[in-house]
Amino acid sequence: AQSVAQPEDQVNVAEGNPLTVKCTYSVSGNPYLFWYVQYPNRGLQFLLKYITGDNLVKGSYGFEAEFNKSQTSFHLKKPSALVSDSALYFCAVRDPNSGAGSYQLTFGKGTKLSVIP
Amino acid sequence: DTAVSQTPKYLVTQMGNDKSIKCEQNLGHDTMYWYKQDSKKFLKIMFSYNNKELIINETVPNRFSPKSPDKAHLNLHINSLELGDSAVYFCASLGGDQPQHFGDGTRLSIL
Numbered sequence: 239a240q241s242v243a244q245p246e247d248q249v250n251v252a253e254g255n256p257l258t259v260k261c262t263y264s265v266s267g268n269p270y271l272f273w274y275v276q277y278p279n280r281g282l283q284f285l286l287k288y289i290t291g292d293n294l295v296k297g298s299y300g301f302e303a304e305f306n307k308s309q310t311s312f313h314l315k316k317p318s319a320l321v322s323d324s325a326l327y328f329c330a331v332r333d334p335n336s337g338a339g340s341y342q343l344t345f346g347k348g349t350k351l352s353v354i355p
Numbered sequence: 356d357t358a359v360s361q362t363p364k365y366l367v368t369q370m371g372n373d374k375s376i377k378c379e380q381n382l383g384h385d386t387m388y389w390y391k392q393d394s395k396k397f398l399k400i401m402f403s404y405n406n407k408e409l410i411i412n413e414t415v416p417n418r419f420s421p422k423s424p425d426k427a428h429l430n431l432h433i434n435s436l437e438l439g440d441s442a443v444y445f446c447a448s449l450g451g452d453q454p455q456h457f458g459d460g461t462r463l464s465i466l
Binding site: 272274276279280281282283284287289326328341342343345347348 | 359386395396397398399400403411445447449452454455456457458459460
């Protein structure tokens with residue numbers, strides 16, 4: 239069975255500093271990995287995904303993530319944090335063998351990012 | 356235009372009542388989902404439908420019954436509501452290899 243771990247419940251960072259939100263995964267085969275962001279009273283919004291190719295994936299709002307197969311990690315990063323980045327961030331993994339309709343995402347428990355002015 | 360829309364946004368009701376939540380997507384996607392997000396923000400899949408056919412049915416009480424009249428709609432009916440059903444319910448849709456698109460959620464509170 240696939241699983242995702244986000245070891246930090248909360249990450250605090252000063253505005254303008256680089257940020258990292260950690261994610262590790264477990265899945266048989268090559269993973270499909272995703273990051274989503276949730277703002278208060280909103281649904282999840284897609285940030286970026288890794289399917290194959292370059293290990294550094296660029297996404298929305300200046301975010302990027304680095305896929306590391308040996309460490310089974312997919313950490314989310316941003317060079318310079320903004321106060322507006324404060325939100326709940328979810329890492330998710332999809333079983334690459336799942337087909338249409340059975341495409342199922344397994345989410346981590348989420349990490350609350352607070353960017354301090 | 357909202358891609359995945361859920362109604363109602365808020366639902367406050369008493370224990371024992373029956374209620375429905377509706378979801379519509381205008382993305383032309385074949386697959387739709389219901390997720391439950393609990394008070395600790397943990398997100399868990401409940402159901403998935405592909406072209407109106409139930410594909411995933413996680414361990415969910417049979418008081419929860421999804422219905423898909425067509426591939427653009429996936430509704431969730433809940434019978435005999437219990438206190439533990441209080442949560443935010445999210446609908447999502449998926450087409451091909453695209454990421455899932457989520458609605459803004461329905462906040463269900465049981466009194």
